[in-house]
Amino acid sequence: MRAAVVTEFGGPEAVTIADVEVPEPGAGQVRIKVAAAALNPVDGGTRAGVFGAAPGGAYTGLGWDAAGTVDAVGAGAGFAAGDAVVALVHGVAKPLGSHAEYVVVDGAAVARAPEAVDAVHAAALPLNALAADQALGLLDPAPGTSLLVTGAAGALGGYAIQLAGDRGVTVTGLARESDEELIRSLGAEFTTDPGRAAYDAVLDAAVLGGEQALRWTRDGGAFAAVIPNTAPPPARGIRTAALDVRADGARLAQLARLVDDGVLTPRVAETYALADAPKAHARLAEGGIRGRLVLVP
Structure with a gap:
């Protein structure tokens, strides 16, 4: 072959x-x-x-x-x-x-x-939906809380927006100005610069790095990196973690059903x-x- x-x-x-x-x-x-x-x-x-x-x-x-x-x-x-x-x-x-x-x-x-x-x-x-799902598991955002997804126009970021939105989380996507229509179509608010905003949780799908993205995480919030062993040290009471994606056929089956239900694109x-x-x-x-x-x- x-x-x-x-x-x-x-x-x-x-x-x-x-x-x-x-x-x-x-x-x-x-x-x-x-x-x-x-x-x-x-x-x-x-x-x-x-x-x-x-x-x-x-x-x-x-x-x-x-x-x-x-x-x-x-x-x-x-x-x-x-x-x-x-x-x-x-x-x-x-x-x-x-x-x-x-x-x-x-x-x-x-x-x-x-x-x-x-x-x-x-x-x-498989890879990007499981990665988004497992990263959200690290953050564990509750319904009604706020989540910032960097690299929101990417495959992982897009799935994270849709999965978090399905949980009732208020999601903001950080991306280029040209991606605004895409980010909003996925169900998120849009920004090119969070400025002084502080979110309950931050998923750094763009791999900006902890020092940068931690600035946008509120005291006592949660931060997740998407590359193994890259989580920054905890600061200001923020929980930090790094994703090491794993195979999970049972959860992948559930994600496939979410595609059929129109939740994931x-x-x-x-x-x-x-x-x-x-x-x-x-x-x-x-x-x-x-x-x-x-x-x-």
């Missing part, structure tokens, strides 16, 4: 399409025939060597998000061949990721796909053939994308 991998770290040109063996599922695992797989900033970091190489491998695989159809199952996997699914293929340094024709995933990381969107849009759900900016993965990485590196780039094997 074909898979997007890196054998030497570098820029977009480091991504190659390799012929590799089709992986076999073990006990509790499923093999997915990939119909679509989103490209995320973490894939750019993997390509550049930020996280190191896959242990013991000649190449490192790319891709965290997968949407497709179950093709084969191991004992006790909980799914059957033919099921339409989405999955989080967790890991920054792995031999194979979802940017491939087939991927094997633990059944506990898999959920039935939303029915209201196609596979391309479903592929934009997967956004796709562009699609690329798997063979054009280097071009997709080049577009990712340019920045300014509103929605996910998605590879189609």
Whole structure:
């Protein structure tokens, strides 16, 4: 099968399409025939060597998000061949990721796909929706409290706005002036500069850094970073935490239902053939994308 991998770290040109063996599922695992797989900033970091190489491998695989159809199952996997699914293929340094024709995933990381969107849009759900949901779990904002989401026009930020709004939280999105219409359409108030505002909770999806974003958090509030081990020290009674996203098929199934209910909106900016993965990485590196780039094997 074909898979997007890196054998030497570098820029977009480091991504190659390799012929590799089709992986076999073990006990509790499923093999997915990939119909679509989103490209995320973490894939750019993997390509550049930020996280190191896959242990013991000649190449490192790319891709965290997968949407497709179950093709084969191991004992006790909980799914059957033919099921339409989405999955989080967790890991920054792995031999194979979802940017491939087939991927094997633990059944506990898999959920039935939303029915209201196609596979391309479903592929934009797992990583960013789970990250937004788990970051909100760290903040635990109560209904009626205020939340500032930086990087609100991004995929993670957009899901955070919609999930928090569904909880009854008053959300303000920090983004560029050109993104105002988008932010308001997601259900948030909009700002380009919070100034002296102090929110009950701040989710720093833009990775501005704790010193900056803590200024917008009220005394005794809560702050969450979206990169592991980057939480600033607590200050002024503020709870601080950093997200380390984890696979959770049960919660992913609930998020998929929220797509069907119209609460969550997967956004796709562009699609690329798997063979054009280097071009997709080049577009990712340019920045300014509103929605996910998605590879189609």
